[in-house]
Amino acid sequence: MSHVGTTDYEERPMRVTCPHCRSKSRITDTNTISDSVRELYCICQNADCDARFKMSLAHMNDIRPPKTETDNLLIEFFRRMPLAEKQRLLAQT
């Protein structure tokens, strides 16, 4: 099963603003802390500020779980369903 090309959102580049002067900042490096947490090394692009700082990028929670997860849940749910229930469901499709 392929899920390629099923995005339903507009892709926008991530923007980091300087926490000191709110100017646009550039990400110069990243450091992976775990599968769900990364550190971003940033440089403020405002020459009068020129701050260097780290920001964290962390997964908070899923808005929609991965399709593989929901597919597997449905397959497992269907597999455990009594035969009569399966037949009743299939008759509706």
Ligand SMILES: [Zn+2]
């Ligand atoms: Zn700044």
